[in-house]
Amino acid sequence: MKRKIAAIFAADIAGYSRLVAEDEEETLRRLASYREVVDDFIAKAGGRIFNTAGDAVLAEFPSAVDAVRCAIDIQESLRTRNMAYPPSRQMSFRIGITIGDVVERDGDLLGDGVNIAARLEGLAEVGGICVSRAVHEQVANKLSVQFADIGAQEVKNIPTPVHAYMVAMRRENGTYATPQIKKVAKAAPAPNWMWPLVVGVVSVVAIGVGGFLYFAKLETTRTSASAAATAPNPAPSAAALSPTPTMSAKAPMPMPTQMAAAGPAPMPSAPATSGGKFPADMVPFIGDRVRGYLAGEYSAAGDYKAFALNVGGYTGSALNQPNEEAARNAAIEQCQKRADAAQSPRRCELYAVGNNVVYTHGKPPMPPQPFIRHDAMTERAFASRDFPMVRDPAKVRLENTFVPAAKSRSVALGPGGQYFMVMGASTADDAARRALESCGAIAGVACLVVAVDENFVVPIPTLFKITGFFHAASNASIVADARDEVVRKLADGMGWNAVAVGTAGRPGLGLKAADEQTAVNSALADCARRDSNCHVIAIGPFTVGPVN
DSSP states (O other): OEEEEEEEEEEEETTHHHHHHHOHHHHHHHHHHHHHHHHHHHHHTTOEEEEEETTEEEEEESOHHHHHHHHHHHHHHHHHHHTTSOGGGOOOEEEEEEEEEEEEETTEEESHHHHHHHHHHHHSOTTOEEEEHHHHHHHTTTSSOOEEEEEEEOOTTOSSOEEEEEEOOBOTTSOBOOOOOOOOOOOOOOOTTHHHHHHHHHHHHHHHHHHHHHHHHHHHHHHHHHHHHHSOOOOOOHHHHSOOOOOOTTOOOOOOOEEEOOOSOOOOOOOOOOSSSOOGGGOOSOOHHHHHHIIIIIHHSOSSOEEEEOTTSOEEEEOSOSSHHHHHHHHHHHHHHHHHHTTOOSOOEEEEETTEEOOSSOSOOOOOSOSOOOOTTTOEEOOGGGOTTOOHHHHHHIIIIITTSOSSOEEEEOTTSOEEEEOSOSSHHHHHHHHHHHHHHHHSSOOEEEEETTEEOSOOOSSSEEEEEOOGGGOTTSOGGGHHHHHHHTSSOOSEEEEEEOTTOOEEEEEEESSHHHHHHHHHHHHHTTOSSOEEEEETTEEEEOOO
16 A cells, blocks of 8 residues: 545535436436546546546546646536536536545555545535635635635544635636625524523422422332232243344445446346245345355344345345334445445345345346356457447546456446446456346346456457447347357357358358457358358457447
């Protein structure tokens, strides 16, 4: 680990949970669009995104001036985009910026600087920017913006008050206005003559209450003594011998760092139930450690208990609760606290009450096994710039987050460009499974493991532009009566494979080639024997088109 001073930028969307609850699919779609804007501005300003989840972004900048200028550009750009929507559906960021000492570990930044930036973001107005005094001192004479001093602010988990300033935002006519800070009205002091009266009234009330409590206690003591003299002494009950119900001290720990890209809502599926032993092997999104806890301590515990999770893999559990409602609430609360701490955008849901599964989404869609097929002919070193079907900001996130992360790590990709990273898993297989489960839940269809640790584990074309996932059985470019044969011949999937079609849709295949170019040449030659004007439509698992 190394320490450094950095300008830390923290942003998230105001009212994001409400927006998701009202229209999840539309909110996630717009989030992806807005995040592209944010990521582009950060990259252009020389910033680096070091952590992101859902609607939240954490970035570092080489200077406070760059960070504030970038924040203003982002807010002005998004304000323009929001004008197309009614006020209730506008998606506005709040941004906090500070300068602080941070610790860098595996590409992530930790320390008070990060925590204070997050607290400043919470102080910011909707669509506004809040900065620390250190940032204000650095930029006050370098940027043509105004600030409003809001004074020292008490913020959560920071021992000393943080002196903060609001940044003035642009008006509709292009001018800047100083933010108007609401002043808290102070109550007028009470007249001096009232104090003796107040003291007297309080004294009388205290004497009355004390007398009432004394006589009530005396009566209770007499009643208890009478009951003890007449009632038989019962044997101690099991409930009396049990300790006070508490949350299990061995509840599962928070999951390793995980990142989710925006996509459609989780897939609907019939709920599963279990009346006997808890089906720990069926629980999605979780790692081996939590699964072991569920199979052991959770399954063996008596009622009342509950287990909650979210799509990102964050969990919560409660054992030995006084009733079922308490177990439900405690499990949800623990899970949501962990998800909120990691800024996960997905809400926690009950998975089980007792040993009965109550989760309504079932298992996420998954591809057939094996999830990973190592092939020396196609496997090559991971390079973020070559990651398919995502825009440049996503490639920056992969470079800054996935590449330096601890093993075992994996990235799964969905057909709409959704992706999900899992880092720090116990094994590569566990990382791949969890990435596929979370990606599948987000995308609503089965995803594909693209990378594991340092390598791409599927053929990544470089001669053509990747446009989507290739499914021969339903590909409209291939004539219907030839699709089954293409599926059969591609079933092995090893080596470089290419598919070409001509004017009549007759396919040509290049199979098990040692390199991409050989597969392409073979597919075109095979197509030319049965069709004309042949062109390549697929390489490996992807549909392809010409490079622009």
